[in-house]
Amino acid sequence: MASGKGGVGKTWLSISLAQALASSGYKVLILDGDFGLANVDIQLGLVPTHDVVDVLSGDVTIKDGVQHFCGGTGDAAYSFDVLAGRSGVSAVSGMNRDALDKLLLSLRLARQYDFILVDLCAGIDPITRHLAAIADQLLAVTTDEPTALADVYAIMKLYLRDRRRVGGDDMHCQLVINQASSHRSGVQTYEKLLQACRFFLKWEPQLAGTVRKDSRVSAAIRMQSSLLENFPASPAAVDVGRLVRQVVHGSLPAVA
Template sequence: MNPVKVISVTSGKGGVGKTNVSVNLACQLARRGRRVLLMDADLGLANVDIMLGLRPKWNLSHVLEGKCSIDDILVEGPNGISIIPAASGIKKMAELGPDQHASIINALSTLNDDYDVMVVDTAAGISDSVVSFSQASHYVLVVVTDELTSMADAYALIKVMNRDAGIRRFKILRNMVNSHDQARDGFERLNEVAQRFLDVQLEYAGFIPQDRFLNKADAAQKAVSEMYPGSDAALAFRALAENVDKWSLPEGPSGKIEFFVDRMIAEPSQAGAAM
């Protein structure tokens, strides 16, 4: 059984397009023939279903309550991706502890279908759930815009994940920028500070440009990759998916809880996360 590549998409603050990145990355990976599972891990303020105009009957809150299995809540999204919806506006879901996050992670091992890639759209900011799901992933993709608050909060997020979860490698995606040069410049500024004060390795994952078609797709509750496949943003997401496809699974034991406990890694000796 093939291992599943798990990518946690996160950000230091809200409003930087994190969920848009998660959805469109999933769509473009599916376009490349990958079997993709997209999990909405913003447990109390879910918005993947809203962004795609979906109305799931069940969500993760019902799984935790024992009302259904995780297979029961799966809904199909664009390009055939499978989506695990979370709850929206349920305070207790936003306040789950590490044990309950682990229960969700372990529940994923009961899924009947096999996947090539799992994209986890975490909550924004620093919380137990963000740390738990990022710690359980092979790769942590941090979405950063050019706003000073986004840069500062991304640095704080990386610092906390490194200190509290031992995560050392982070992929940085620059979003809502106007050019490659602007994207690289922002990455280098963040990387310079991280190298000076933290024991981490930041890697440039690319950029998504400002694009009016993104707003039009959002208004129509569609993924821009589906609605405007030839747009600048969709082409950038396609390039990101090509990049992600090249990320190899890390080797060596990690000692961390991992998604798809029995299925994530084909052999126990290969178990590893990029920590």
């Protein structure tokens, strides 16, 4: 899950997808790929003992580094795993790319999870670009703001270049338009990006889905609670459910 610009709702969307997938019975892991300003654990109200930097340095195993998150009640209970990032340090500059590759390979080979959602940091630092390029499926999140559109276009442009660098001739990048005023306006935003990609990149990214703007999203984030649990009929919650069905039935691969 990537975005060129911060504040487009990427982390909230990653968590909501994990909650929806886990509620449907899938085994899910969120890996917080923001190695300097991590906040997946904050939005979930977790206080992790270890994080991904501890795992990469070899201080703890993957099993010991992962934290279990439980939500819902009764028949609606669900759970998924979180490998937290580290916040407040300049960890990206010293991040070992080979160690990251080894970690992701270990997670794949273990086959413990149906979906591994990597919440990448906003921007285009080398580590973020590398993780985006090697993902089975990249979801690029944007809003209709001009700066967000320009930044997500840059993400896709670099993705095409980086994907070829790692030997991936096939392009698996889809767009998610978040905070759309309506589905129609979300599709119109996508079509603007599509025209630019056709003309300048000679490539046509697909639309994974649109998520409508919903005031209850920010309320849920402030409460560190789940929108899907507390406001299941809200527009954004309904749209997340639709997006999950696209992820599952659209046969998107296991790592996003």
